[in-house]
Ligand code: SF4
């Protein structure tokens with residue numbers, strides 16, 4: 001499990017367990033949910049539409065065998081049902097916000113009854129942005145419910161009447177792979193629910209979503225030029241396991257992610273100028289665009305670009321191989337320093 005999330009989850013569980021720290025525990029739970037939701041937001045903002053209905057682990061055992069949009073639907077349908085049908089005993093966000101229509105979902109259930117091709121075709125029908133809006137609306141509504149809870153509420157148990165209400169709502173399929181959920185929720189007290197649908201269930205599915213995105217990135221960059229527009233080598237980059245390259249739609253390089261349109265300004269500029277990369281540009285030394293706006297911090301990358309201008313991409317990759325054999329390092333700046341000419345000299349010396 002992601003270490004940071006796991007620590008936050010443990011801390012939250014300890015705090016909500018004692019009356020004196022219960023309020024702090026609710027704050028910790030809401031903070032954990034914020035951090036996790038940021039991960040979902042980052043996925044929604046950084047991956048192309050097709051990524052949301054692909055199943056790179058189809059047939060595998062585990063949460064990662066689903067699609068991204070199915071995972072989002074499933075996490076928040078479960079939370080919506082539990083928060084509203086069971087805890088608040090009012091109407092679900094799906095209905096009050098007319099989200100079945102907005103998301104174009106053919107179902108109102110949690111999706112547990114779907115498998116393999118059923119998940120894939122369901123995912124293709126969904127409107128990802130509308131599903132994301134639904135997720136956001138459920139989160140905010142649940143946060144309000146959580147803030148109103150008291151320590152005494154934790155012992156609240158659920159009854160057959162509660163089970164019947166969920167069943168009658170049609171929100172859980174009567175298929176054997178789904179209907180067990182009703183007993184599972186109703187046999188817990190409220191404290192048990194806080195530990196699952198509102199926290200751990202998110203963590204497990206969001207971790208699986210990260211596995212899916214990483215796999216999609218690896219698949220996307222297969223056979224693609226491994227030199228980035230800025231001059232970095234994807235094969236030697238510390239983000240290589242998470243980034244699908246700036247030459248594909250799966251570019252999750254940090255500079256692309258912090259650019260408003262999700263496109264790296266250097267990649268954009270190269271495309272506009274009809275260049276293969278910044279290494280073909282005569283303005284490179286003075287350029288302050290995008291990644292290069294970091295100045296000295298990225299002079300090592302400019303040195304690599306200039307090296308490509310003189311010797312080509314293959315030669316740079318072979319020098320990087322040599323350097324990695326000689327020394328353990330994460331970022332090339334650790335070896336080439338922050339001076340363009342000094343960096344070039346080091347590259348030349350390692351041919
Ligand atoms: S961050 Fe840049 S160099 Fe690294 S893998 Fe992504 S595109 Fe390639």
Ligand code: SF4
Nearest residue numbers: 269278281284287289
């Ligand atoms: S102007 Fe800068 S960003 Fe644009 S191609 Fe030249 S070096 Fe790259």
